[in-house]
Amino acid sequence: MRRITSAEASTNAGELEIDHGGAIAVDTEQLREVGARLRTVASRFAEAREAVGRAQALLSSSAQADPHVDLGALRRSGDQVGKLGAEIENAGTGTLLMANAFEVVELRAQAEALALTDAAAANEAQARADEMVEADARLATMADWLVAGWKRQRFDGLGDQYDPDGPLPSVFVAGALVGVASGLGKVRPGMVLSGVTDPVRVTPVKTTTPNAPTGLAAAFRRVPGATAQVAVEKYTMVGGATRYVAYIAGTRNSLPWQAGESEPWDMKSNVELYQGGPSASYQATLDALTAAGVEPGDRVDVVAHSQGGMIAARLAM
Structure with missing residues (x-):
């Protein structure tokens, strides 16, 4: 030394742990895990919505409804549970889609870098990216959007380094x-x-x-x-x-x-x-x-x- x-x-x-910088790598596998967990939670909401629906149907078919049960409020609660479940399902699906988009970006960058030293590995990475885009055409647009957003924002934060009131x-x-x-x-x-x-x-x-x-x-x-x-x-x-x-x-x-x-x-x-x-x-x-x-x-x-x-x-x- x-x-x-x-x-x-x-x-x-x-x-x-990388917590800030000019570019942050996204762990696509962890992102997929989050998406899968969200969809699991959404399925639980769907089950709850069905349970509320069964309870409402059972009470409505009763010859003598319980006066303490507000069937209208029960129906509205079931609708709210269904809406929340749909929102979580959409969030999970979107998270999985975003994970794939990030992977396409990473594969393209990897292919570009490897092209200088390992043509076979570069072709393999590019082929994987092309395969993902072929399976879901939305990924090409999303990957381009991610790169364009990074280019627009790549200098964000430079003005916040050190004392913001200094030179x-x-x-x-x-x-x-x-x-x-x-x-x-x-x-x-x-x-x-x-x-x-x-x-x-x-x-x-x-x-x-x-x-x-x-x-x-x-x-x-x-x-x-x-x-x-x-x-x-x-x-x-x-x-x-x-x-x-x-x-x-x-x-x-x-x-x-x-x-x-x-x-x-x-x-x-x-x-x-x-x-x-x-x-x-x-x-x-x-x-x-x-x-x-x-x-x-x-x-x-x-x-x-x-x-x-x-x-x-x-x-x-």
């Missing part, structure tokens, strides 16, 4: 709009960074002998905290092959007026990476990997957050 500072400065198991919300929104208009912020195949970085110095904080993380949530818990920005783990596999995992932290200082000072993980680095330039944080990550023994051709997996995500995307190129 390494703490990184500018050269001129002094050296100083569970599940993963940063407008900075985030402006940056997003600039990216849409100019194409900045996109990492295309073969794209490399150009320019000169600020000088940085990599200083080791501590060395440990970790076991491999047991899952994605455990891996994210290894992203460095306040004492470091990069952690590099080395693993020797069966057969002698060497692999590395780099954990890269997000922005540490988001104050624009302190950009370019002693903290490389700052707003200056954010802007530089967004514009396609090498940031001090990017260079520091390269230096940390080199210091950990990584050589050209070695496999390096990356777990990153926020600005670390931009660094990871550039490292992948």
Whole structure:
């Protein structure tokens, strides 16, 4: 684990839950489970409606009706139970339909991504999406509607980050709009960074002998905290092959007026990476990997957050 500072400065198991962000993945199986449960509840309402109807019929056919029973109110209660059951049935059916629409969107996105590396898997995903649309033509329109809605709302929330009365919300929104208009912020195949970085110095904080993380949530818990920005783990596999995992932290200082000072993980680095330039944080990550023994051709997996995500995307190129 390494703490990184500018050269001129002094050296100083569970599940993963995604609750906000630019895009949220929908668990279609859980959505289907909700839909199935709603339809089960609706069937219970239907049974209750039938029971009320039988009671009303029995009382109405009686030669001497009980004066304490309001047959009109009983009929109205049965009608209300029936209406509620129909509403729940519609909600369950709609939920199941929406789950299928989300799956079509996911399959199409999966096919598009896999087309770059695995044509067979991409064709399989696309065929599954086409099969679902063929079975229910409504899914094509709903899937297009979901994607269009995401495009319209993908920057919602940027203005709510940090203090809404401070200067940063407008900075985030402006940056997003600039990216849409100019194409900045996109990492295309073969794209490399150009320019000169600020000088940085990599200083080791501590060395440990970790076991491999047991899952994605455990891996994210290894992203460095306040004492470091990069952690590099080395693993020797069966057969002698060497692999590395780099954990890269997000922005540490988001104050624009302190950009370019002693903290490389700052707003200056954010802007530089967004514009396609090498940031001090990017260079520091390269230096940390080199210091950990990584050589050209070695496999390096990356777990990153926020600005670390931009660094990871550039490292992948």
